[in-house]
Amino acid sequence: MTRIVIIGAGAAGMSAASRAKRLKPSNEVIVLERSRWVSFALCGIPYYVDGKVKELDDLLFYPPEEFTKRGIDLRLGKEVVELDPDTKTIRYRDIKSGAEEKLTWDKLVIATGARSKAPQIWPEIRDASNVFYITHLDTAKMIRDYALAIGPGKRAVVVGAGYVGLEIASALAALGLKVTVVEALEQVAPRVVDPELAKVLEDNMKSKGVEVITGAPVERFEIVNGKANAIVTSKGRIEGDMFVIGVGIEPANDLAKQLKLQLGKSGAILVEEHTLTSNPDVYAAGDVAEHRDLVTGQMVWRPFAQVANKMGHVTGTNLGGQESVFLGSVGTSAFKVFDIVVARTGLSKSEAEKSGFRPLEVSIEAGVRAHYIPGNSKMTLKVVADERSGRLLGAQAVGFDDSVFWRINTVAALLTTKGTVWDLFTADYGYQPLLAPVWDPLVIAARLLMRTFGEKPR
Amino acid sequence: MTRIVIIGAGAAGMSAASRAKRLKPSNEVIVLERSRWVSFALCGIPYYVDGKVKELDDLLFYPPEEFTKRGIDLRLGKEVVELDPDTKTIRYRDIKSGAEEKLTWDKLVIATGARSKAPQIWPEIRDASNVFYITHLDTAKMIRDYALAIGPGKRAVVVGAGYVGLEIASALAALGLKVTVVEALEQVAPRVVDPELAKVLEDNMKSKGVEVITGAPVERFEIVNGKANAIVTSKGRIEGDMFVIGVGIEPANDLAKQLKLQLGKSGAILVEEHTLTSNPDVYAAGDVAEHRDLVTGQMVWRPFAQVANKMGHVTGTNLGGQESVFLGSVGTSAFKVFDIVVARTGLSKSEAEKSGFRPLEVSIEAGVRAHYIPGNSKMTLKVVADERSGRLLGAQAVGFDDSVFWRINTVAALLTTKGTVWDLFTADYGYQPLLAPVWDPLVIAARLLMRTFGEKPR
Numbered sequence: 048m049t050r051i052v053i054i055g056a057g058a059a060g061m062s063a064a065s066r067a068k069r070l071k072p073s074n075e076v077i078v079l080e081r082s083r084w085v086s087f088a089l090c091g092i093p094y095y096v097d098g099k100v101k102e103l104d105d106l107l108f109y110p111p112e113e114f115t116k117r118g119i120d121l122r123l124g125k126e127v128v129e130l131d132p133d134t135k136t137i138r139y140r141d142i143k144s145g146a147e148e149k150l151t152w153d154k155l156v157i158a159t160g161a162r163s164k165a166p167q168i169w170p171e172i173r174d175a176s177n178v179f180y181i182t183h184l185d186t187a188k189m190i191r192d193y194a195l196a197i198g199p200g201k202r203a204v205v206v207g208a209g210y211v212g213l214e215i216a217s218a219l220a221a222l223g224l225k226v227t228v229v230e231a232l233e234q235v236a237p238r239v240v241d242p243e244l245a246k247v248l249e250d251n252m253k254s255k256g257v258e259v260i261t262g263a264p265v266e267r268f269e270i271v272n273g274k275a276n277a278i279v280t281s282k283g284r285i286e287g288d289m290f291v292i293g294v295g296i297e298p299a300n301d302l303a304k305q306l307k308l309q310l311g312k313s314g315a316i317l318v319e320e321h322t323l324t325s326n327p328d329v330y331a332a333g334d335v336a337e338h339r340d341l342v343t344g345q346m347v348w349r350p351f352a353q354v355a356n357k358m359g360h361v362t363g364t365n366l367g368g369q370e371s372v373f374l375g376s377v378g379t380s381a382f383k384v385f386d387i388v389v390a391r392t393g394l395s396k397s398e399a400e401k402s403g404f405r406p407l408e409v410s411i412e413a414g415v416r417a418h419y420i421p422g423n424s425k426m427t428l429k430v431v432a433d434e435r436s437g438r439l440l441g442a443q444a445v446g447f448d449d450s451v452f453w454r455i456n457t458v459a460a461l462l463t464t465k466g467t468v469w470d471l472f473t474a475d476y477g478y479q480p481l482l483a484p485v486w487d488p489l490v491i492a493a494r495l496l497m498r499t500f501g502e503k504p505r
Numbered sequence: 506m507t508r509i510v511i512i513g514a515g516a517a518g519m520s521a522a523s524r525a526k527r528l529k530p531s532n533e534v535i536v537l538e539r540s541r542w543v544s545f546a547l548c549g550i551p552y553y554v555d556g557k558v559k560e561l562d563d564l565l566f567y568p569p570e571e572f573t574k575r576g577i578d579l580r581l582g583k584e585v586v587e588l589d590p591d592t593k594t595i596r597y598r599d600i601k602s603g604a605e606e607k608l609t610w611d612k613l614v615i616a617t618g619a620r621s622k623a624p625q626i627w628p629e630i631r632d633a634s635n636v637f638y639i640t641h642l643d644t645a646k647m648i649r650d651y652a653l654a655i656g657p658g659k660r661a662v663v664v665g666a667g668y669v670g671l672e673i674a675s676a677l678a679a680l681g682l683k684v685t686v687v688e689a690l691e692q693v694a695p696r697v698v699d700p701e702l703a704k705v706l707e708d709n710m711k712s713k714g715v716e717v718i719t720g721a722p723v724e725r726f727e728i729v730n731g732k733a734n735a736i737v738t739s740k741g742r743i744e745g746d747m748f749v750i751g752v753g754i755e756p757a758n759d760l761a762k763q764l765k766l767q768l769g770k771s772g773a774i775l776v777e778e779h780t781l782t783s784n785p786d787v788y789a790a791g792d793v794a795e796h797r798d799l800v801t802g803q804m805v806w807r808p809f810a811q812v813a814n815k816m817g818h819v820t821g822t823n824l825g826g827q828e829s830v831f832l833g834s835v836g837t838s839a840f841k842v843f844d845i846v847v848a849r850t851g852l853s854k855s856e857a858e859k860s861g862f863r864p865l866e867v868s869i870e871a872g873v874r875a876h877y878i879p880g881n882s883k884m885t886l887k888v889v890a891d892e893r894s895g896r897l898l899g900a901q902a903v904g905f906d907d908s909v910f911w912r913i914n915t916v917a918a919l920l921t922t923k924g925t926v927w928d929l930f931t932a933d934y935g936y937q938p939l940l941a942p943v944w945d946p947l948v949i950a951a952r953l954l955m956r957t958f959g960e961k962p963r
Contacts, residue, residue, distance in 0.1 A: 058943065091877055105877040108943075334856050341933070352943045353936040360952070364960050371960035374931050381935035390935055419549055419563040452940045453911030457918045463932040464922040473832050474921040475799070477839035477848055478811040482550050482910045485516065485566075485810045494818070502822050502829035 049074050052152040054127055054138060056080035056304060057087060058300035058352055060158035061108070062359025063366065064119050070367025075149065078136045079127060079139055082183045082281055084195045095187040097218035101185050126175045126440040130155075130406075132326060154328050157302055157316060158215045162336040164295040171268050172292075175275045178268060180292040181211065190215070190291060191222075195454040197288050199223025204278060204287035206265050207457035208235035210389075212293030212383035213248075216257055217384040219291070227285060229278065231264035231294075237342055239380060239391050243410075244427055244445045253386045260285065270428025296350060305363050312339040313348030319357055320372040322362045330366070336415070339375030340392050342462055343402040349376060377462040381452045388448065390455035392443025393462045396431050405434040407494040413488035415448040426451050430458070430471070437467040437500050442448050443494075450482070454489055468496040469504035506927045509824055510595060511609040511759060512585055513959045514538035516810055517791025518616035519566070519875060520817025521824065528825025534629035535578040535608065537585060537597055540641045543569050546812050553645040554652070555676035562643050565897050578799050579760060588613075588763045590784060612786050615760055615774060619792040619808045622753040629726050633733045636726060638750040639669065646747060648673070649680075655746050655780045657681025662736060664723050664765075666693035668840035668847075669749030671706075674715055675842040677749070680791055684715045687736065689722035689752075697838060697849050701868075702885055709845045718743065751960035754808060755794045769795040771806030778830040780820040788824070790816035797833030800851050800898055800920055801860040807834060835899075835920040839910045846906065848913035851899025851920045863892040867953040872945035873906040884909050888908070888916070888929070888950040895925040900950075912947055926954040927962035 052069050053060045056078050068076045078085075086108035094100045104110065114121050116439050128147065129138040135155070142148045165172060165180040172178040179190050194203065203219040208230035222224045229238070234245040235252070249259050263280035268290065270276075279288045295364045297316035309325035311317045316324055318338070326333050333355035337346045364371035381390035399406035408431045414435040416423040426446030431437050442458040444451045461470055472493035480486050509525050511518045514536050527536045536543075543565035562568065572579050586605065587596040593613070598605045623630060623638040624928070630636040633879045637648050653662065658932030661677040666688035678684045692703040693710070707717050724747065728734075735744045749840035756773035767783035769775045774789040776780055776796070784788050791813035795804045812834050816867045822829035839848035857864035866889045874881040900916040902909045913961050919928055930951035937944050 062508075087876065088877070088938070088943065090936070090943070094878065094938060099879055100877045107874075116793050178798070233730065254701075286540070312929070341931075352937065353934065353948075357930075357948070369960045372962070374927075375963070376933040379933040379935040381937045381940065383937055383939050388940070392933065393933070405556060417546065417549060419546070419558045421557055422550065449907065449940055450911065452935055452937065453908065453914065456911065456934050457915050459934060460915045460918045460924070460928070460932040461922060464919060464924045464928050466918070466922045469832075470918070470922050472815075473799075474918040475834040475837040475850065476811065476914050476917060477837040477910055478548070478809065479839045479841055480546070480552060481841050482846070482907055483914075485546065485548070485814050487811075490811075502767065502827045504830070504832070 048402050049153045050151070051076045051154045052150060053078045053156040055158035055160055056085040056121065056162050057158060057333060059160065059355040060357050061086040061114065061418065063156050063158065063332055063363035065117060065368035066360055066363025069221065070120050070364065070369060071317065072118065074366065075120070081124050081126045081142060082265065083123050084184045085108070085114060087184045088352065089181060089184070091480065092181060092184070092187040093214040093218040095213065096191045097221040106184060123294060127302060130287045130302055131133055132306045135328065143309060143465060154366055157329065157331040157501045158333045158359065159299040159302060159333055159335045159375055161296040162299045163292065165292045166475055168295055169265070169268055172275065173269050174273055175268060175270050177274045177288065178272035178290040189441065193289055194219055194222050194224055200225065202227060202286065202306050203286040203289045203291065204229060204285055206278065206290065206292045207294030208239060208259065208261065209294060209379065210236065212370060213252070214382055215291050215293055219257060220257055228252065228259050228289065228503055229265060229280060229285060230261045233262045235261060236389055240389055240443045240445060241429065242391070244443055247427060247445045248387055248389055251385060255385045274398060298348065301329065305431050311348065313337060313344050314485040317346065317347040320374060321365050321370070322358055322373055325437065330362045338373060340379050340381065341375045351376070351380065377459055379455065380461040381455065386447050387445065388451040389445045390452045391441070391443035392455050392459040393439070394431060395441060395462065396398070399433070399440045404440055406431045406440055407434050407496065408498055409492050411488060411492055411495065413491050414484050415450045415488070416482065417444060417484050424448055428454070428488045428492055430496065432468045432496055432500065437469065438505055439466050439468060439471060457489060467504065468493055468500050472497060507611045508609070509534045509612045509614065510608060511536045511616055513616035513618055513812065514543040514579065514581070515616060515618050515791060516539040517813040517817035518614065518953040519544040520814050521614050521616065521790055521821035522572065523575060524818055524821025525586065525824035528822065528827060529902065530576065532824065533578070534576070536580065537583045538581050539584045539600060540541060542579050542642045543572060543581070545642045546810065547639060547642070550639060550642070551672040553650045554673065555679040555689065561646055562853055569905060570835055573956065585760060589761055590764045594784065595763055600615050600643040612788065612824055615787065615789040615793055616791045616817065617755040617757040617760060617793045618926060620757045621750065623750040623756050624861060625755055627723070627726055629728050632731055633726060633728050635746065636748040636750065646783060651747055652677055652680050652682055653679065656682065659746040660744065661747045662687060662743055663737065664748065664750045665752030666694060666717065668694065668838065669751060671710070671842045673751055676714060678715055683870070685714060685745065686710065686717050687721050687723060687738060687743060688719045690900045691720045693717060694717060694847055698788060698847060698901045698903060699853055699887065702847070702887070702892065702901060705885060705903045706845055706847055713843045723807055726914055758793060758804060761789065769804050770808065771795060773806040773915050775804065778832060779828070779944050780831055788820045790820040796831060799833045799835050805836070807836060809838065839913065839916040844905050845903065846909040847903045848910045849899070849901035850913050850917040851897070852889060853899060853901065857889055857891070857898045862898055864889045864898055865892050865954065865957055869946060869949050869953065871949050872942050873904060873946070874940065874944050875907045878938050882906055884914070884946060886946045888954065890926045890954055891960065895927065895963055897924050897926060897929060924959050925962065926951055
């Protein structure tokens with residue numbers, strides 16, 4: 048019998064646990080989790096805040112009982128105090144009672160995820176009851192309850208215009224609050240799309256009544272009587288009744304440091320394709336680990352849920368006795384706020400340049416359905432390809448239709464198989480007037496690229 | 506100056522014309538078209554019938570004036586009488602006046618599309634004013650006008666449960682008619698999806714009040730006083746007030762025969778990848794031509810609009826002096842009737858067997874969005890891959906969400922680049938709870954396939 052100890056019961060941890068137990072029932076699988084939640088979906092938080100989802104429990108992939116039924120020894124409310132790599136011993140304590148216990152492992156999985164840097168960046172918020180940053184599922188309830196308590200018409204200030212910030216902003220607006228989004232960089236969605244696409248998004252947010260202030264790093268919070276009443280930014284003071292911080296996460300790598308695991312440049316744990324760390328008995332998966340970017344070949348840190356699930360799955364498969372690899376991702380991300388969809392995959396032109404490619408970019412506006420179908424709208428699409436090889440490098444898009452997301456997904460699939468601009472042209476997309484135009488935006492972009500790359504595949 | 510004569514002003518013909526003129530303005534480009542329509546979209550017909558599209562003109566990609574402005578000599582209402590390959594001469598007549606003219610070509614493009622076999626199969630319908638089959642855009646108006654004239658409550662009988670028949674059936678139902686769909690084969694959508702997926706579609710049609718009769722080939726129409734009042738099938742007599750035939754098209758290859766062009770097994774013109782026929786001065790594009798299936802490598806006849814547009818584009822590019830190729834398609838097709846979406850790409854398991862592959866198939870039911878998002882629904886997805894190589898061979902799906910279509914598109918892209926089951930797992934699909942679940946149905950299918958194919962890429 049092999050004892051596998053998994054630290055962290057999020058997507059990666061529970062995927063690993065389920066798989067390790069199912070493939071090899073003789074495995075003893077113990078999961079230690081600090082919170083009371085398992086297999087939780089932090090991505091679902093905005094939909095609890097806005098009321099689409101009624102119960103926090105609904106955000107769980109499975110309830111704890113399900114894992115117990117699978118023969119997994121789930122220990123909730125347990126915080127790891129110390130890991131000793133030499134004796135392979137864990138010391139952990141019960142969050143409530145403080146009682147400590149010890150446990151040895153044969154194989155260890157670090158799946159501790161990411162954590163907010165907010166309380167380090169702005170220590171003053173530790174004492175403020177109306178400043179929120181996402182730690183666990185409970186944050187969703189805290190934000191919603193507070194927003195409902197202060198009621199419509201009050202102002203919520205959201206720090207950070209990445210997808211977390213924007214989705215929370217949209218949820219708070221749905222509750223009737225006035226919302227201000229404050230972003231340190233010069234555009235919204237700075238790590239997702241280029242400035243001209245971000246502009247479409249920003250205009251849409253503004254048209255929905257959301258105030259958007261960019262290029263305004265938050266210097267500090269003004270706290271009075273245990274509550275923040277304003278933030279001070281480089282562009283001045285912004286008052287609010289509640290504050291949500293949607294930026295500044297980092298890999299939760301303390302335990303990795305205790306184990307002296309090799310870390311990547313990002314501070315996340317370096318793993319090879321089986322998700323094994325520099326310690327041959329320790330795996331790492333999910334937001335605490337790096338993985339390979341399949342376009343550049345470089346190791347990257349992308350705390351995305353799908354990656355976490357797949358990495359956990361791969362970890363668990365290996366622990367279950369079947370060789371499995373996680374090859375990497377191409378950095379696909381997407382979000383929907385109000386009626387606008389924003390998505391990207393692969394590299395932007397400037398990222399491609401930095402990675403040593405010779406990128407060529409096309410940008411188009413094109414209809415998402417047949418031109419004669421009512422409800423047709425235009426999407427903005429950029430596609431980047433390498434001039435030397437014709438290989439696709441990335442795409443980003445924004446528009447008022449879910450198909451924006453799906454078209455980027457299709458490019459993501461082509462990036463995974465190292466597809467070219469000619470593949471983008473040739474790929475036999477379905478055509479149905481209600482769903483897509485006969486000249487799909489992807490094909491139009493391919494045609495434009497082929498003007499430079501040549502009509503015929505090299 | 507090169508004189509290019511193009512016969513047929515549909516998608517393929519007009520794509521070729523536009524491209525040949527734009528890339529090389531010295532080209533003289535003459536298009537002969539029998540009808541009064543150019544760059545028409547027959548796929549849009551159901552949406553004129555049901556009233557979503559108000560004017561037939563709206564179904565044109567561009568109006569005739571646009572092509573004239575581009576310097577194309579557009580001659581509408583002209584029917585080709587004879588082609589002489591030796592003198593490279595066309596004789597054609599004006600449909601209205603009957604006056605004949607002659608024209609010589611340097612390069613000829615056959616883009617005559619497909620035509621209905623209905624009047625050959627059932628000669629009696631030639632005299633019936635209430636039996637319709639799709640020839641040109643005008644058919645849309647004829648069907649709609651007749652349906653409105655007889656009014657709600659009357660019965661329309663649609664012959665053929667392929668996508669044309671089903672979309673027309675849905676349009677007629679939207680006008681308030683009682684609708685019966687009669688199909689010769691044992692299932693609806695017989696060339697699109699396997700029986701068990703067709704069953705979901707059939708049940709949905711029935712739940713909307715459409716009567717569906719399968720396994721009932723139409724032997725003849727009963728005509729009384731210039732009107733059909735019933736069809737006689739192997740399963741009995743079916744009465745109706747109007748009849749629409751949605752099956753039985755064939756390549757319009759008469760002119761190709763006059764030119765003694767080599768034809769494929771389907772009867773459509775055999776072309777190589779530049780769309781050149783067996784005559785070095787004659788190209789063929791669109792529904793009149795075959796093209797290569799990129800999964801099997803075989804030549805196939807697929808009268809699909811996107812293929813036609815791309816083939817015309819390639820033809821025109823070559824005529825414009827730049828080498829261009831149409832590599833082929835993977836047979837993606839899709840339709841949406843009522844609230845159900847049906848899509849397929851590549852090969853079914855039985856098609857794959859016939860093509861010499863050793864196919865393995867998985868079939869799943871999986872949610873289209875995050876499980877906690879209201880409006881989530883399940884789709885049925887089948888994926889087929891080759892046991893020898895792990896290469897993806899095809900996929901088909903049915904469900905009540907447009908994402909069914911987009912997921913099949915993603916597989917289509919992977920088929921184009923000869924992707925494997927491991928690529929299907931690795932492909933970095935975007936995840937956003939409102940749009941897709943963290944374990945996308947495509948990844949779930951990949952995981953199932955990997956149980957047999959092996960967890961690790963070969």
